[in-house]
Amino acid sequence: MQNDKLIIGGHEFQSRFILGSGKYSLNLIEAAVRDAGAELITLAVRRANTKEQENILDYIPKGVTLLPNTSGARNAEEAVRIARLARELGCGNFVKIEIMRDSKYLLPDNAETIKATEILAKEGFVVMPYMYPDLNVARDLVNAGAASIMPLASPIGSNKGLATREFIQILIDEIDLPIIVDAGIGRPSQACEAMEMGAAAIMANTALATAGDLPLMAAAFRQAIEAGRKAYLSGLGRVLVRGASASDPLTGFLHD
Amino acid sequence: MENQFFVDSEHLSPAALARKHQLETEPASRTNHMEYLPGMEQIDSEVCARVMEQMNTYDYSQYTAKDVKAALEHERCSIEDFKALLSPAAEPFLEQLAQKARLETRKHFGNTVYLFTPLYIANYCENYCVYCGFNCYNHINRMKLTTEQIEHEMKIIADSGMEEILLLTGESQAKSDIRYIGEACKLARKYFRMVGLEIYPVNTEDYRYLHECGADYVTVFQETYDTKRYEELHLLGHKRIWPYRFDAQERALRGGMRGVAFSALLGLSDFRKDALASALHVYYLQRKYPQAEMSLSCPRLRPIINNEQINPLDVHEKQLCQILCAYRIFLPFVGITVSSRESAEFRNGIVKIAATKVSAGVSTGIGDHESKYTGKESDSTEGDEQFEINDSRSFDTMYRDIAEQGLQPVLNDYLYV
Numbered sequence: 001m002q003n004d005k006l007i008i009g010g011h012e013f014q015s016r017f018i019l020g021s022g023k024y025s026l027n028l029i030e031a032a033v034r035d036a037g038a039e040l041i042t043l044a045v046r047r048a049n050t051k052e053q054e055n056i057l058d059y060i061p062k063g064v065t066l067l068p069n070t071s072g073a074r075n076a077e078e079a080v081r082i083a084r085l086a087r088e089l090g091c092g093n094f095v096k097i098e099i100m101r102d103s104k105y106l107l108p109d110n111a112e113t114i115k116a117t118e119i120l121a122k123e124g125f126v127v128m129p130y131m132y133p134d135l136n137v138a139r140d141l142v143n144a145g146a147a148s149i150m151p152l153a154s155p156i157g158s159n160k161g162l163a164t165r166e167f168i169q170i171l172i173d174e175i176d177l178p179i180i181v182d183a184g185i186g187r188p189s190q191a192c193e194a195m196e197m198g199a200a201a202i203m204a205n206t207a208l209a210t211a212g213d214l215p216l217m218a219a220a221f222r223q224a225i226e227a228g229r230k231a232y233l234s235g236l237g238r239v240l241v242r243g244a245s246a247s248d249p250l251t252g253f254l255h256d
Numbered sequence: 257m258e259n260q261f262f263v264d265s266e267h268l269s270p271a272a273l274a275r276k277h278q279l280e281t282e283p284a285s286r287t288n289h290m291e292y293l294p295g296m297e298q299i300d301s302e303v304c305a306r307v308m309e310q311m312n313t314y315d316y317s318q319y320t321a322k323d324v325k326a327a328l329e330h331e332r333c334s335i336e337d338f339k340a341l342l343s344p345a346a347e348p349f350l351e352q353l354a355q356k357a358r359l360e361t362r363k364h365f366g367n368t369v370y371l372f373t374p375l376y377i378a379n380y381c382e383n384y385c386v387y388c389g390f391n392c393y394n395h396i397n398r399m400k401l402t403t404e405q406i407e408h409e410m411k412i413i414a415d416s417g418m419e420e421i422l423l424l425t426g427e428s429q430a431k432s433d434i435r436y437i438g439e440a441c442k443l444a445r446k447y448f449r450m451v452g453l454e455i456y457p458v459n460t461e462d463y464r465y466l467h468e469c470g471a472d473y474v475t476v477f478q479e480t481y482d483t484k485r486y487e488e489l490h491l492l493g494h495k496r497i498w499p500y501r502f503d504a505q506e507r508a509l510r511g512g513m514r515g516v517a518f519s520a521l522l523g524l525s526d527f528r529k530d531a532l533a534s535a536l537h538v539y540y541l542q543r544k545y546p547q548a549e550m551s552l553s554c555p556r557l558r559p560i561i562n563n564e565q566i567n568p569l570d571v572h573e574k575q576l577c578q579i580l581c582a583y584r585i586f587l588p589f590v591g592i593t594v595s596s597r598e599s600a601e602f603r604n605g606i607v608k609i610a611a612t613k614v615s616a617g618v619s620t621g622i623g624d625h626e627s628k629y630t631g632k633e634s635d636s637t638e639g640d641e642q643f644e645i646n647d648s649r650s651f652d653t654m655y656r657d658i659a660e661q662g663l664q665p666v667l668n669d670y671l672y673v
Contacts, residue, residue, distance in 0.1 A: 023366020025664045046671045049449060050419060074547050078673040085671070101547040104589045157363045209366040 004233065006201055008178060009094075009126035009147035011065070015039040016195070017225050018067065018180065019218070020205025022047065026059040028214050033061050036218035042067040042096055042203065045086045057089070067128065069096040076115035083120050095120060096150065097129040106156045110137045114144055121145025130182055133167040138175050149175055150203065152183035153194065157206045159186025162194060172198040188217075188224030195228025196236060259523075261386035261489075263563050265395035276393050279384060279491040289487045289496045296500045297459040297507065303540045304502050310335065311481055311533040319343035328352055333586045338535065341582035342528050350574060353581035357610045360588040368666045369658050370591070370613040371651065372420035373413055374454070377401045377440050379622050379639045381426035383493030385479070387524065389560030389642045390426040392493070396561050399622040399639030400431055406440050410447040412625045416617055416651045419667040420450040422475065426642075427456035427495055434462045438469040445470035449668040452517075456494060457504035463511025472672060474508035475517035476501060477555065481533035482525040489524060505541060515549030516541070517593065522576065523557035523568030531579045535586055542587075551591030551613070552583055558597050558643040573602055577609070584610040596645040600657075603647055607663060616654035618645050 006013040019038040021029055033041060045068050047056050060066065068086035073079035076099065083095040097120070099112045113129045114137065121127045126147045131137055133151035141149055151171055154163035161184060162168065172179045178200030185191050191202045202225050211217035262280055264273060278285045292298055319340040327337035328349065340346060341353060378400035381390040389396060401409065413421065421444050425432040437455055444451040452473035453466060463474065480486050483498050490496045505516035518537050520530035538550045554576060556568035576598075583592060594603050594611040596618040603614055619628050622639025626632055629650070649657065658665040 023362075023368060025367060025659075025662070044669070046669050047666070049671050050668045072671050073673065081673050082671060103547060103549050104542060106589075159363070206363060206366070210362045 004229070006178060008128065011126065013039045013065075013201075015222075016201040016229055017191075017222055018042065018182075018201055018203040020203065020208070021056060021060065022205055023209035024214060026056060029056075029059045030061050031215040032208060032218045033064055035215040035222065036208075037222045038064065038218075040065045040067050040094075042069050042205070043091075044069055044071045045082050045089070045091070046072045048089060048091070049085075057091075065094060066091045067094045067096050068092075069098045069130075070116075071098045071100070073097075073099045073116075074101055075099060075109070076112040076119065079112070079116040080119050083116075083125060084123075087125075093124060094126045094128065097127060108132055108152065110134060113137075114140045117141050117146050118144035121147075128180070133164045133171055135167075135170050135174060138171050142175060142177055146177060148178040148180050148200070150180045150182040153181050153190070154184030156183040158184050159207055159210070160184050161186055161190035165197075168194070168199070169197055188220045191221055192224040192228035192231075195225050196231045198232050199228075201225075259387070259557070259566050259569065261563070261566065263394070265393065265562065267395045268393060272393070276384070280386075283487075286487070286491055287496060289490065289498050290483065291497070292500055293494065293497055295459075296494075296497065299460075299503050299506060299510070301503055301506055301544075303506065303537070303544065304499065306540050307481070307533050307536045310536050311529050314339060314529055314532050316343040316345075316528050319345045321345050321348070324349050327585075328356055335536070335539075335586075338582060338586040339532060341585060342531055342579065344528075346578060346582070347574065350578055350581070353578060353585065354609045357581035357584035358608065360584050361610055361612065364588050365612050367663045368612070368669075369607050369663050370420070370666050370669065371418065371616050371654060371658075372422055372450075372452070372613060373418050373615055373617045373651070374422045374424055374620065375406075375409060375413060375444075375625075376424045376620055376622050376639070376642065377406055377409075378428070378432045378436075379426045379642065380428040380431035381493075382428045382430065383495040384491045385493075385495060386489050386491065387521070387557060387560070387566055389562075389640065394560070394562055396640035397637065399637060400436075401623050403439055403443070405623055405636070407443050407447075409623065409625045410443060412629055413617070414447040416629060417655070417667065418617065418651055419448055420452070420670070421448045422452040422454055422473075422615075423471070424454045425456070427493065429456065429494070434458065434465060438466055441466055441469035441471045445672070450670040450672075457501050458507070460507045460511045463508045463513060467512040470672065472514040472670075473517065473549075474505065474513050474515075475519075475553070476504040476508075477519045477521055477553070478502060478534070478537070479521045480525040481520060481530050481537075485525040502537075505537075506545075509541075509545045509548050513548075515551065517551040517553060517591075519553035519555055521555050521557060522571040522579070527571045527575065527579070531582070535583055538587055538590060549591070550587075550589075551593055552587070553593045553595065554580055554583075555595055555597050558646070560643050561640050573598075576602075577606065580606060580610040596647040596649075597643070598646055600647045600649055604657060604661065607658065608661065614654065614658075616649055617651040618648070620645060 070079040070082040154160035182203040323340035454475040621641040
C-alpha cells in the first residue's frame with residue numbers, strides 16, 4: 001500500500017481524498033484536512049477574491065496542495081481567466097475546471113470544459129476537469145491535455161451517491177488517467193463503493209459540510225476511501241464482481 | 257384594516273395639492289398603467305403571461321392539511337406543492353416547513369451567510385407611489401451625491417470591511433441619469449468586489465452599459481403583481497407602467513448582467529398571491545436563462561417619514577417565515593435576502609433556516625454614512641430616508657452575531673469576469 005500512489009500530472013499523493021473547502025466555517029478547515037488526511041484541497045477562486053482578514057487561503061494549512069476551481073465561469077473563456085487569476089494569487093499550477101451554464105443543478109458544460117482544458121494545459125496548468133460522465137468527452141479531455149478526469153456521481157450537493165455508476169465504470173475501464181469521482185457523494189459507503197469500482201480518488205464537500213461533526217465525518221470518509229481502495233487492489237471476489245458463477249468449469253469438456 | 261397612505265404636506269403649492277388629490281380620488285385622471293410610454297423597450301416574452309395565469313387561478317383556500325403533508329414529503333417541490341406550502345393550511349406546519357427549508361439551504365449553501373450594504377446615492381423621484389418615503393409629493397430633504405461625495409461614502413463603507421455594495425437611487429431619470437449611475441458603478445468597482453444595482457427599470461442597452469461600468473446584479477421589486485392594486489398605489493410617473501417593470505430582469509439578463517433579484521413588497525396586496533407570483537417569476541425566468549443567478553427578497557411595508565402608520569397589515573412574522581420557507585423548498589438554489597426592515601431577532605432566526613444574505617451597517621438616507629458609522633457630525637447636508645429600518649446593527653456586530661451562531665459570514669463570493 002505504501003507504493004500505491006495517486007499520480008496527477010506527475011505529482012504524487014498518498015491520500016485519495018480530495019477535500020472541498022466551501023459551505024462550512026473557515027476555522028474548521030484545519031481539523032477537516034487533518035482528519036481527512038487530505039493532501040489536496042479545492043477552493044473557489046471567487047471566494048479567495050477577498051480582503052486579507054477573511055481570506056480562505058489563510059485558513060488552509062501549509063503543505064497541502066491547493067486545487068483552485070473556476071466556479072462562477074459560464075464558458076471556457078471565463079474559466080481560463082479565473083485559472084490565470086488563481087495562478088496570480090499564488091495558488092499554484094493545479095486547476096479544477098468547473099463551467100456551469102445552469103444555476104439550478106450546477107451541471108458542468110462538457111463542450112466548454114474541453115475548450116478550457118486545451119488552453120490551460122498548453123499554459124502549463126495541471127488541469128482537472130469536472131464533467132458529466134461521457135466517454136467521448138473523456139477521450140477528448142485526454143487529448144486536450146487533462147491530468148485527470150472528474151466525473152460527477154450525481155448533482156452537486158445532492159448527497160445522492162453514484163447515480164451515474166455505469167458510466168463512471170466505463171470511464172474507469174477505458175481511460176488511462178485517474179478517474180476522480182466528484183459531486184453527489186453523500187456518505188462514506190458511497191465513496192467506498194466508487195473506490196471498489198476502481199476510482200482513483202474521491203472529492204467531497206457538502207457531505208462533510210452538512211454533517212453534525214465535520215472532522216469526524218472527514219475521518220469516516222478517509223477510512224471508507226482507504227477500505228475501498230484496498231478492496232479494489234485486492235481484487236474483489238468474483239461473487240461480488242459480477243454475480244455468482246458455476247462451480248464446475250463450463251469448458252471441462254475440452255481435451256486438446 | 258387598510259393602510260392610510262395619503263398624507264398632504266403643507267409645503268405643496270395649491271396646484272400641486274389639487275393634482276395630488278385628483279390622482280388619489282379620480283381614477284380616470286390617471287394614465288393607463290398597462291400601456292408603455294415612448295422610449296420604453298418592449299420585449300417578446302411569455303414569462304409574464306405564465307406567471308399571471310398561475311396567480312390569477314390560485315385559490316389558496318382550496319388547499320388542505322393533506323396537500324401540505326404531501327408537499328412536505330415530496331422530494332421535489334412542484335408548483336402545486338408550492339401553492340399548498342403558501343396556503344393558510346400550511347400555517348400549522350410551520351416548524352416542519354422550517355426543518356425542510358433548513359435542510360435545502362444547507363445542501364445548497366452550507367452554513368454561509370453573505371453580507372452586503374446598500375448605498376443610496378440620490379433620493380429624487382418623479383413617481384407618486386403612495387407608500388414610499390421618496391414619493392414626489394412627500395416633503396423630505398432631497399439630495400443627489402456628487403462624484404466626490406459618492407467616493408467619500410464608498411471609502412467609509414469599504415473601510416468598515418464590507419466588500420459587496422448595492423447602489424440605489426430614487427426613480428428620477430432627470431436627476432439620476434444612466435451616465436450618473438454608470439459613474440457610480442465605476443467608482444464602486446474600485447472599492448468593492450461586487451456591485452449590485454437597485455434603480456429604476458431601464459432598456460437592455462442601458463443595462464449593458466451599466467454592466468460594462470461594473471455592475472453585475474440588478475434588483476427590481478415589482479411591489480405587487482396584482483395589476484389592479486398596483487394601479488391604485490402607483491399613481492404617477494414611469495413606475496406606473498406595470499409591464500415595463502415586470503420585464504426589467506429579463507432585459508437586465510439580455511444586457512449581460514450575471515444575476516437578478518425579485519420581490520413583492522408584502523402588505524400591499526394579497527401576500528400569498530404576491531409570494532406565488534414572485535417565486536414563479538424566478539422559476540420561469542430561470543428556465544429561460546438557466547445560467548443566470550437569481551435571488552428573492554421579502555420586504556414588508558415599513559413606516560416612512562411623515563407617515564408613521566404604514567404597516568404590513570396581515571403579514572406577521574409567522575407569515576413571513578412561512579413564505580421564506582416555501583420559497584426555499586420550491587427554489588432551493590436561489591439566494592434569499594432579508595433586509596434591515598426586519599428585526600435583529602427575526603434575522604438571526606431566519607439565517608438559520610432559509611436566508612442566505614443579510615444587509616448590515618444600513619442607512620436608507622443619502623450621504624449620511626460618515627455620521628452613522630463614525631458618529632462624526634457631518635458638515636454637509638444629508639438626504640432623508642426611504643423608510644425606517646428596524647435592524648441597525650453595524651457590519652462588525654452583524655459579522656460577530658452570525659459567527660456566534662455557528663454560521664460563516666462571507667464578504668465576497670464573486671468575480672467580475
